Amino acid sequence: MSPLALVTGATSGIGRAFAERLAADGYDLIVVGRDTARLDVFAAGHPGHDVETVTADLSTDAGIDRVVGLAVERPLDLLVDNAGVAHYMPLTDLPAARARELLGVKVVAPTMISRAAVGPMVARGCGAVVNVAGMIAFSGPAPAAAGPPRAVYGGSLAHLVAFSQLLATEVADAGSASRSCAPVWWPPSSTPVRAST
DSSP, X not given: OOXXXXXXXXXXXXXXXXXHHHHHTTOEEEEEESOHHHHHHHHHTOTTSOEEEEEOOTTSHHHHHHHHHHHHHSOOSEEEEOOXXXXXXXXXXXXXXXXXXXXXXXXXXXXXXXXXXXXXXXXXXXXXXXXXXXXXXXXXXXXXXGSOOOHHHHHXXXXXXXXXXXXXXXXXXXXXXXXXXXXXXXXXXXXXXOOOO
C-alpha cells in the first residue's frame, strides 16, 4: 500500500511542487485547493497515481471542516499545510474580511487540520506534518525599512513556526514528527513549477 499525503494549496507554487514530488516518490495524494479546474488538471496529469481532489476554501469553517473530516477518516502519513493568501498591508489598512481570511487560512486551518491528523498518526506511531511558513515569520524585530508593513501576515507565519516546534515536542515520543519550512521567495502562480530531487 502506498503512503498517503494530504497537501493544501496544491494547485500552484510550493504546494504544487510538494504534490508533484510526493507523486514522484510514490505517494497517493489528497490535493486540496480553491480552484476545481486546477485540481482536475493536476489529477489528470498523474494517471497511475491515486489522486483525490478536494475543493475547499480554507478561510471558511465549511472548508476547514471538510478537510478536517478527511484527516480524521483517512490514515495520513504526511500532512502538508501549505495553503496561503498574502495580504501585505498595515494592520490599520487591512480590511476585516481580509484579516479573517488570512487568519483562517494560515492559523485556524493548519491548527485544526493538524489536530485532526496528528491523533491518528500518534496512535499508529508514525506520520509527519509540514507547515509552510515563510521568512517573514522571523521579521518581528526587523527595522520598518526591511519590508512592507505586514503585522498580521508575519504574525500568522510566526504562529506556524512556533506551532510546529511545540507540536514536535508533543509528538516526539510517539514516532510522529512536525516541521515548519520558511521559504524565502517563490515564483508567482503563473510560473511553471518543477519539483527537483
